[in-house]
Amino acid sequence: MRQSPLARFLIGASVIYFSPSLCPSEARQRPLSQQTQAQQPPARPGTQSPKPSPQANKPPIEPVGPQSTHFPILLLIEGKDHTWSLRIGQKGPERLDRVGYPPIPLDPVDVVREATADNWTYKAKDSQTDAAVAVHLTREPCTDTAGTTKYGFSATVEHAQIGSLQGCARVATELFPRINNQPLDDDDDSKPKPAPPTVTHYKSPVAVAYITDTDRMVLKRGSITRAVTGRAGSGLSLSHDGKKLLFSRDELPFPLKTINEFDFDTRKVTELIRADASEPFWSPDDSRIAFLENVNGKLQIWGMPAGAPDKAAPLYAGEVVGLQGWADAHTILASDSQALYWIGDDGTIKQTLPNADLYGQDQFSSSQANPVRIHPLTPDLLLVSANLLPAAAAAISKEAATREAALKEAAIKESPSKQTPSKKAESPVPPDDRANTQAGPAFFLYEIRSKRRVLISPPNLSCAHAEWSADGLQIFFSGSEAAGKTTTIYRVFWDGTSLVKVHEGHDYVIGQ
Numbered sequence: 001m002r003q004s005p006l007a008r009f010l011i012g013a014s015v016i017y018f019s020p021s022l023c024p025s026e027a028r029q030r031p032l033s034q035q036t037q038a039q040q041p042p043a044r045p046g047t048q049s050p051k052p053s054p055q056a057n058k059p060p061i062e063p064v065g066p067q068s069t070h071f072p073i074l075l076l077i078e079g080k081d082h083t084w085s086l087r088i089g090q091k092g093p094e095r096l097d098r099v100g101y102p103p104i105p106l107d108p109v110d111v112v113r114e115a116t117a118d119n120w121t122y123k124a125k126d127s128q129t130d131a132a133v134a135v136h137l138t139r140e141p142c143t144d145t146a147g148t149t150k151y152g153f154s155a156t157v158e159h160a161q162i163g164s165l166q167g168c169a170r171v172a173t174e175l176f177p178r179i180n181n182q183p184l185d186d187d188d189d190s191k192p193k194p195a196p197p198t199v200t201h202y203k204s205p206v207a208v209a210y211i212t213d214t215d216r217m218v219l220k221r222g223s224i225t226r227a228v229t230g231r232a233g234s235g236l237s238l239s240h241d242g243k244k245l246l247f248s249r250d251e252l253p254f255p256l257k258t259i260n261e262f263d264f265d266t267r268k269v270t271e272l273i274r275a276d277a278s279e280p281f282w283s284p285d286d287s288r289i290a291f292l293e294n295v296n297g298k299l300q301i302w303g304m305p306a307g308a309p310d311k312a313a314p315l316y317a318g319e320v321v322g323l324q325g326w327a328d329a330h331t332i333l334a335s336d337s338q339a340l341y342w343i344g345d346d347g348t349i350k351q352t353l354p355n356a357d358l359y360g361q362d363q364f365s366s367s368q369a370n371p372v373r374i375h376p377l378t379p380d381l382l383l384v385s386a387n388l389l390p391a392a393a394a395a396i397s398k399e400a401a402t403r404e405a406a407l408k409e410a411a412i413k414e415s416p417s418k419q420t421p422s423k424k425a426e427s428p429v430p431p432d433d434r435a436n437t438q439a440g441p442a443f444f445l446y447e448i449r450s451k452r453r454v455l456i457s458p459p460n461l462s463c464a465h466a467e468w469s470a471d472g473l474q475i476f477f478s479g480s481e482a483a484g485k486t487t488t489i490y491r492v493f494w495d496g497t498s499l500v501k502v503h504e505g506h507d508y509v510i511g512q
Contacts, residue, residue, distance in 0.1 A: 071111050071120045072137065076172035077155045080145045084165055086135065086157055089176060093124040093135055096157070100378035100472075102445065102454075102495040103198060106133060107403075127403075128454045131160040142168035161450045199493045202473040207242020207511035213486050213504040219245050219264050228262045229269055234507070235279045237325075239286045242511035246272075246280040246289065259291055272309040277302070279323040281332075290315065290332050292323050301334060301343065316347050324372045333374060340372060358384065358446055360453060363392040370441075371465060376472045382446045383475060385466045388455070393439040396455065400434035433459050443477060445494070456496045463490075465507055478506035 075088040084098040092108025109123040118139035126133055135157050142154035151168035158164050209219045217228040221242050233247035245262040251274075259273040259280050272280075276294035283290070286306060293302045298319045304312035315332065320341070324333040330345050340358060342351035359366055364386035375381035437459040443466040444455045457463040461479040468475065472494070479490045487506040492499045502508070 071113060071122075072139075072153065072169075072171070074171060074173045074176050075137075075153070075169045076175055077135070077137075077153075077157065077167045077169040078144070078151075079165055079167045080143075082144065084157075084167070086155075086167075087172075087175060088122065088135070088137075088169075092122050093133060096133075096159070100375070101381060101447070102493075104128065126159065126161070129161065129452060130399075131452075132158075133160070134158040137169060144168060159450075161452045162447075163450070197493075198495050198497050199473050202469070202493070203471045205469055205476075205510045205512060207238060208508060209236050209238045209245050209511075210489060210505045210508045211236070217245075217247065217262075219262060221264060226264060226267060229267075233260065236507055236509045237281050238509045238511035239282050240284065240511055241286060244282075244286075246282065248278045248280065248291075255294070259289075272304075273312060281323060281325045282306075283326050284329050290323065290326065292320070301332060303332075303345065315345055316343050322371075325374070327374055327379065333372065335366075335372065353448060357451060358382075359386055360392075362389060363453070364388060364442075364444065369464070371467075373466065373468050376468055376470060378472070380448050382448065383443060383466050383468055384446055385441070385443045385464055385477075388437070388439050388442040390439040393437045396437045397435050400437070404435060436460065438482070443475070456492065456494070458490075458492070458496075458499055461490070467508060467510060469510055470512055476502065476508045476510065478508065 073088060073090050077086040077088065079085065082099075084096065086096045086106075087094045092111060093106040094108070095106060096104040098104075105127045106124040107127045109125060111123070112121045113119070114121065120137045122135040122137065124133040124135070125131065135155060138154050139152065140154050142151040143149060144151075149168075151170045153169035155167045155169045156164060157167065207219075207221045209217065211217050211232050215232045217232045217236070218225050219228065219238070219242075220226075228245065228247075231249070233249040235246075235248045237246040239245070243264045245264075246259065247262070248257050248259050250256070251258050255276050256274070257276050257278050258271050259277050261270045261272055262268070263270070272289075273291065273293075278292050280289055280291040282288075288303055288305055290301060290303045292299050293314075294300075295314075299321065300314050300318075301316040301320060301323065302312055303315045316334070319336065320334040321336045322334065324335060324340070327333045327342050331350060332343050332345065334341050334343055337355070339355055340353040341349050344350050355366060358372075364384070366386055370385040370387070372385070373383040375383065434455075437455075441462045441464045442455060442457040443463055444453055444457070446453050456475065457466070457477070458479070461481060463477050463479045466475050466477040474491055475494055476489060476491050478487050480487045486504060489502040489505050489508045490499060491502050
């Protein structure tokens with residue numbers, strides 16, 4: 001029977017309207033197994049329907065979705081023995097603190113989430129030595145060595161120079177007040193701001209001695225300053241109670257040198273040793289004095305009880321070049337052109353540190369005029385005055401300039417909203433003074449066990465005769481500008497921050 005065109009149109013429209021393949025919402029709601037069964041042809045009459053295979057009842061395997069990149073921030077990791085800690089901020093590891101050592105600033109690199117959901121590895125660099133740092137963090141209960149404090153994370157810190165450190169971590173938002181209390185898009189962030197002091201609980205010396213810019217030796221205790229009669233000497237050493245000053249003077253006939261003692265209370269100068277003697281040092285308890293004496297053209301270490309110069313006797317028969325003070329009550333620190341030596345008061349060598357390790361192959365050079373001082377509380381930490389070589393100065397300047405440029409570029413990228421067509425966004429990164437490091441007299445810190453070496457002296461000064469404060473948090477040194485004719489005594493914290501002038505003069509030594 002022939003159908004009219006209108007009838008054919010109506011039949012086709014009804015087929016399209018009721019076709020299940022064109023109802024996506026219904027198809028998504030029905031299970032895949034039902035959709036498959038609906039597409040199978042009906043079974044013939046008198047035959048059994050085929051049993052569905054076991055695979056037909058299993059849900060389809062969905063593609064693996066991307067894992068979350070979220071990782072914990074604002075954390076404080078503390079060593080299980082409470083001798084170190086590390087801070088993790090918004091960008092990653094920020095600073096490593098160790099008891100008895102200056103803080104180590106860190107440059108975050110990236111963070112990697114491990115195969116399991118609760119493991120992360122933060123990668124960073126020691127910003128002072130470029131050594132690689134990795135922080136492994138796991139979300140699991142952790143307790144310190146004493147078992148008294150519980151934390152939410154366990155952590156391991158791997159420093160390429162210092163080694164492996166085991167610790168526990170907790171969320172510590174109280175350490176990041178800037179993040180908690182202020183918006184991140186503060187307009188004032190575009191202006192460089194001075195960093196807050198890193199050392200706050202330090203003690204200024206109360207007993208010091210030095211040579212003034214008019215070439216006079218003075219001893220100062222509290223607010224009282226007393227001048228030493230006669231011309232200035234060298235090799236100043238102040239007793240730990242701040243009452244007696246040792247020094248040597250050139251006498252005639254050359255090369256005669258005398259060791260003298262100035263008493264603060266009586267204002268009297270007493271000659272102790274009349275020989276070719278120099279570089280006297282008080283023992284830690286002020287009961288003995290060690291010094292150098294030239295015997296037949298060879299410098300030897302001698303010692304004597306305080307107040308009994310008639311009992312002076314040699315302590316070490318070997319030849320040395322310089323005396324660096326006392327390491328402890330029974331050990332003297334001395335040096336020659338090859339190494340640094342820890343020599344017992346019985347004349348035996350207890351420890352040797354080669355100059356190649358101490359000064360580096362192409363970084364620093366030593367001389368008799370450049371002292372080495374042991375930290376008053378951490379025997380592993382040395383303060384070394386030396387000459388920074390030109391190649392090392394150029395490398396430090398280049399590295400500092402590269403780091404400064406990278407930090408500025410990163411800061412601009414993170415603050416695109418601050419850029420306008422008329423004004424380019426300013427970087428909140430302050431200029432790196434190390435970009436202008438010059439070769440010449442300088443001082444650095446050296447850790448004996450890790451061989452970690454960090455330049456501390458300001459780059460715009462020629463620095464010499466660096467000395468520790470009694471609390472070990474400050475470094476006092478004699479500094480002069482390139483075009484300056486006078487020498488000034490400066491103070492800087494042991495991490496190289498907060499440089500201030502103390503007064504004109506040089507050869508600063510500290511008692512209390």
